[in-house]
Amino acid sequence: MPGWAGALAGLTAGGVALGLAQLVAGLFGPQTSPVIAVGDGVVDLTPAPVKDFAITTFGENDKTVLVWGVLVLLAVVAAVIGVLARRRLAYGMAGLAAFAVVGLVAVVTRPGASVVDVLPTLAGAAGGMWTLAWLLRRATVPAVSGAPSGQDRGEGLGDGERPAVTGAGGEAERPAVVRASGEAQTFDRRRLLTGVAGGLVVAGVGAVAGSRLAGSRAVDLARVNVALPAPATPAKPIPAGADLRIGGLSSFVTPNRDFYRVDTALVVPQVDPGTWTLRIHGMVDRPVEITYADLLRMPLTEADVTLTCVSNEVGGRLVGNARWLGVHMSDILRRAGLHADADMLLSTSADGFTCGTPVDVVMDGREALFAIAMNGEPLPVEHGFPVRQVVPGLYGYVSATKWVVDVKVTRFDRDEAYWTPRGWSAKAPIKTQSRIDVPSSGASVKRGRTTIAGVAWAQHKGVAAVEVRVDGGAWREARLADVPGPDTWRQWSLDWDATPGSHTLQVRATDTTGYTQTEQEAPPAPDGATGWHTITVSVA
Known part of the structure; x- marks a missing residue:
């Protein structure tokens, strides 16, 4: 053969x-x-x-x-x-x-x-x-009568194969193969x-x-049948001026279907809300176990929060904004009774992924949630259904555990989460960043009045100003859209009189603490990328 x-x-x-x-x-x-x-x-x-x-x-x-x-x-x-x-x-x-x-x-x-x-x-x-x-x-089939049985000859034949035999009519017969039984067979x-x-x-x-x-498993049906309770604490209405409605500019609210997804799960975990439980244990006075039904009966809070992946490059798309519904993590942790020397929450996903979140961030009053809904519907399965964590101001790998089932209250000097031994920082506050959406990099732009627009974020601090410059000239302050709070990204825009030729556009943001983005470029590892988003466009 x-x-x-x-x-x-x-x-x-x-x-x-x-x-x-x-x-x-x-x-x-x-x-x-x-x-x-x-x-x-x-x-x-x-x-x-x-x-x-x-x-x-x-x-x-x-x-x-x-x-x-x-x-x-x-x-x-x-x-x-x-x-x-x-x-x-x-x-x-x-x-x-x-x-x-x-x-x-x-x-x-x-x-x-x-x-x-x-x-x-x-x-x-x-x-x-x-x-x-x-x-x-x-x-293989039995060899034709008269097939040779002598020494193997010919190149490229496997063990026991015979060279082609020329019959009386001049046609090549299939090579014979001798099986262990001694029976000659052909391919x-x-x-x-x-x-x-x-x-x-x-x-x-x-x-x-x-x-x-x-x-077609039952989880999809269970998700569809979830009746979301009304929030005890609704989110503030999104200001009319939060979305500048500029073509090509990222919308203020990112639709669920467009929200980025970065995690370690090759297959999305299918977690039945009917059997799901959340266990709080470790350095607590009273270990707590909560079911999905328990969670739905608790006072729910609605919050607009932008999430960002630490792997996001400067100008990258691994960031999105959504309205979340859930229970304050701090309420459940207080029920368990945190020990005074605990400083880390080691949360575990249904697929075994672990995440380490600073206790002080979760307990400082921000809208840190065990979330059950996203943009008015139960969490999509790929975004953590039935329950995930949402913590404003921290990169996802230290805060946003999807399909969360376990939280161990511990210390950073005792436990490590999934990404820490792989070279990433144990604590990772989000860095102030900005991005140009319009025009896109490499675009051809018509001469005359042109809009430059994008988004900036500094979760839990808030964006105070955005500046743009062209070809290394003077920085010009952009117009900022309204926002409901400090935990979301903020749209910005600037009018530019474009002249023929190739031009370099740059953007930087300043947050409410007075910090302005650094020009120094750094890769995402170990705690988030830095630098100014810079693009080149041509004007005809």
Whole structure:
């Protein structure tokens, strides 16, 4: 059997294995998929600089790129396994078993893993092994009468293969293959290809059906059926002048569908609000456990808060503003009775991610919430349903835990959160920043009166001024939009008489403490990027 045939058989067997695993994972939850489990393991083991590069290069698509990378690697290995299996089937079985072990280890070491979580991997491995053996058997048929049985000759033949034999009519016969039993057999291309086609159908149906099963789980229905209580403390009305309504300028309220998402979850955790609980423990007088129903009965607060990812580059898009509804974290923590020397809240997500939040920030009176709603609807599943943290003024990795299920009251000198040992700062207040939205970088602008506009943010301090300059000239103060409070971003605009040529535009913001953005450029790591957003435009 030629090498390409073995590789094709291996690829098909790998596809069937993944398709069956996905199908079974659809019944038990996408987090049980071996591909997802291995991907999560890769995320956890990847060095921080590589993660930073992935987020910077691929943005919110970093997880998609990772999953495809895992699939490509599996495809290459599956092809190699098939090539080896054409010589001895035991080699192929051993290769598939080895990768099944890797998948099993990744699955069982996930937070909250149970015995049934291994079923998708086992089902996939069994299906892949059976498919590989079936294809290799199918691709060989008994040799025609008179096939040679002497010494192997010819190049490129596998163990036991025979060179092509020329029959009486001058036509080349298929090369004979001698099995261990001594029976001569030949390679049948047509039977292999039809078998591969059937295997690919099975793989595709399994993958699609599994995805649909996973997507139709009860969590989506539970979210739709949540009746949000009215807030005991409504947010202030958004001022009429909060949105300047300039084309291309980020809206004051970011729609849920457009809100950035950066987290470590390859598959969005599916958390049933009916079984969800939040546990508060550690350095407290009275450990507390709260259900979703308990949370809905508590006095709810509404707040407009802008969230920012620490990975956001200067001028980046990993920032958004929304109206949140939830319970003050401080109210629940006071119920538990914090110890005086506690200074850290180590929160844990349903998928095992951890986050360390300074206690003093949460308890200083700001609108730090265990949020249940976003822009008037229950939290989208990808943004933390049923409950997440929202803490104004801190980068997300130290404050905004999604799918939160556990809060350990502790100290920074005793515990570390997920990102801290990976080189990021333990505490990360958001840095005052500004961005030019209009015109876009590299745009061609018509000469004459032109609007330059963008957003600036300095959460929990507030933006006091925004300045713009052209081609390194004098700074000009921009017009500021109204805001309901200090925790949101602020739109700004400036009219500019554009003249022909290439021009450099820069922006900087000053917050209410009097601090003005520094010109010094710094990368996101370890505690947020700095510098002035600078773009170049051409005027015709």
